[in-house]
Amino acid sequence: MILRSMDTQPYWHRSTAVPAYPPPAGDLETDALVIGGGITGVTTAYLLAKEGIRTVLVEREQLGRRDTGHTTAHLTYMTDTRLSDLVATFSRREARLAWEAGSAAMELIRRHVEDLEIACELQTVPGFLAAASDADLQEERPLLQEEAVLARQLGFDATYVERAPVTDRPGIRFGGQMMFHPLLYLQQLASHAVAAGARIFGDTEVTAFDDKDGSVTAGPVKIRYKHVIIATHVPMQGTCGTTGATLFQSKLAAYSTYAIGARIPAGAVKHMIWSDTADPFHYLRVGELADSDYAILGGEDHRTGVAEDTDALYRKLEQKLEKIVPGAVVTDRWSGQVVETVDGLPYIGDVGDGQFIATGYSGNGMTFGTVAAMMARDFVTGRKNPWTSVFDPGRKVFGSMSTYLKENAGYPVRMVTDRLKVEEGSPGDLEPGTGKVLEHDGKRVAACRDADGTLHVMSAVCPHMGCIVAWNGAENTWDCPCHGSRFAADGKVIAGPAESDLKSE
Numbered sequence: 001m002i003l004r005s006m007d008t009q010p011y012w013h014r015s016t017a018v019p020a021y022p023p024p025a026g027d028l029e030t031d032a033l034v035i036g037g038g039i040t041g042v043t044t045a046y047l048l049a050k051e052g053i054r055t056v057l058v059e060r061e062q063l064g065r066r067d068t069g070h071t072t073a074h075l076t077y078m079t080d081t082r083l084s085d086l087v088a089t090f091s092r093r094e095a096r097l098a099w100e101a102g103s104a105a106m107e108l109i110r111r112h113v114e115d116l117e118i119a120c121e122l123q124t125v126p127g128f129l130a131a132a133s134d135a136d137l138q139e140e141r142p143l144l145q146e147e148a149v150l151a152r153q154l155g156f157d158a159t160y161v162e163r164a165p166v167t168d169r170p171g172i173r174f175g176g177q178m179m180f181h182p183l184l185y186l187q188q189l190a191s192h193a194v195a196a197g198a199r200i201f202g203d204t205e206v207t208a209f210d211d212k213d214g215s216v217t218a219g220p221v222k223i224r225y226k227h228v229i230i231a232t233h234v235p236m237q238g239t240c241g242t243t244g245a246t247l248f249q250s251k252l253a254a255y256s257t258y259a260i261g262a263r264i265p266a267g268a269v270k271h272m273i274w275s276d277t278a279d280p281f282h283y284l285r286v287g288e289l290a291d292s293d294y295a296i297l298g299g300e301d302h303r304t305g306v307a308e309d310t311d312a313l314y315r316k317l318e319q320k321l322e323k324i325v326p327g328a329v330v331t332d333r334w335s336g337q338v339v340e341t342v343d344g345l346p347y348i349g350d351v352g353d354g355q356f357i358a359t360g361y362s363g364n365g366m367t368f369g370t371v372a373a374m375m376a377r378d379f380v381t382g383r384k385n386p387w388t389s390v391f392d393p394g395r396k397v398f399g400s401m402s403t404y405l406k407e408n409a410g411y412p413v414r415m416v417t418d419r420l421k422v423e424e425g426s427p428g429d430l431e432p433g434t435g436k437v438l439e440h441d442g443k444r445v446a447a448c449r450d451a452d453g454t455l456h457v458m459s460a461v462c463p464h465m466g467c468i469v470a471w472n473g474a475e476n477t478w479d480c481p482c483h484g485s486r487f488a489a490d491g492k493v494i495a496g497p498a499e500s501d502l503k504s505e
Contacts, residue, residue: 077102081344254484305481
């Protein structure tokens with residue numbers, strides 16, 4: 001059974017409520033300032049507070065409202081980029097270190113759950129990488145066999161299987177992967193962070209950095225710090241300067257990804273996490289609910305802001321899930337955003353002036369977010385970390401230039417073509433629940449009408465680098481096709497690299 005009419009609230013938000021944290025009442029001074037209330041920020045705040053370090057965390061909205069709350073919550077050391085490709089781009093040693101970092105993060109999460117008695121539905125399951133349904137098995141089978149051998153050689157539990165679950169295609173089985181409820185984990189870890197001495201504030205947007213006295217402005221208050229950890233999915237500019245921030249941003253590419261959640265009969269599909277080798281690939285997790293199993297199927301990725309019919313992408317996922325589990329009852333659908341790097345590994349580390357950034361997690365945010373928190377703790381305490389060079393934000397990797405050029409080729413084209421294809425019209429003619437970029441009174445405006453009839457009209461120009469935003473009808477957001485910034489229907493920024501709202505018209 002497929003439900004056509006539903007909102008796009010993730011299952012995690014529907015099944016739990018994260019307590020709200022108030023904004024600060026006055027100016028603050030701290031040793032470590034953490035900006036961002038997702039998995040990276042909250043884990044960092046907990047680890048630093050445990051070390052006895054004065055820690056303040058600020059979040060523009062409330063904890064887990066954005067990327068952490070829109071994940072599918074796989075916990076795995078398997079990167080989206082195949083291990084063999086990491087070896088070819090970096091080396092066997094660096095590829096092994098990257099996967100070991102993920103394994104260490106998973107173990108840290110397990111320890112938190114056990115030691116702090118966090119009830120978050122943590123489950124250990126096998127993980128599978130299966131040949132895509134349209135793959136040429138004469139080509140794919142030996143590649144998967146070689147991949148399994150390489151993974152074992154580097155110390156990971158990997159076995160080639162001739163018939164992987166879901167599609168009965170050749171694949172690799174990885175032992176000891178995990179999944180959990182990300183918001184249950186986040187809210188309880190945040191409580192432990194506060195108990196350890198961290199101060200957490202919600203509804204607190206950082207609007208300016210002052211590198212002269214090491215402070216930020218957040219609404220009416222100023223926060224002084226010695227170290228700042230920017231844990232905002234896409235890094236804020238901070239004190240890096242416009243040129244440096246723009247160059248760094250050019251090494252990132254934002255992709256929208258879609259997921260549906262469905263109740264399925266208990267035991268219909270084994271509990272696991274699974275993905276295929278398609279491009280873009282599909283991913284699945286199956287776990288347990290009280291009276292049934294729950295499956296999450298995701299995929300249909302595309303560059304943020306370029307899909308004209310985003311609702312159709314959910315329908316594709318529904319059709320695919322119906323083939324996997326006939327009679328699945330789809331109860332939830334949502335989208336998220338993944339940030340890719342040019343070489344397949346995230347950028348995590350010190351960028352100077354006491355700043356630490358973490359971004360480019362690709363489809364592995366829960367694991368790499370925890371890796372980043374461990375590295376941020378070591379950054380503040382001055383400890384040596386084994387993964388510093390692997391994830392260095394300033395690294396230059398030979399062989400990734402073609403990917404860099406490909407990901408940035410669309411920007412100058414869109415700067416021109418998106419302006420040329422804007423049609424004339426009146427915002428007042430829009431039907432409820434629709435949005436469109438229009439040429440109105442000599443200006444390019446982003447106009448939409450809420451379901452209740454409220455009309456919003458604002459500039460269609462993204463404040464980041466001047467591209468024209470596009471309406472996302474499935475999510476009721478304005479998405480920038482150039483660098484992935486996202487804005488609510490009323491123009492309020494909800495995802496960077498833009499750091500300000502669409503201008504009102």
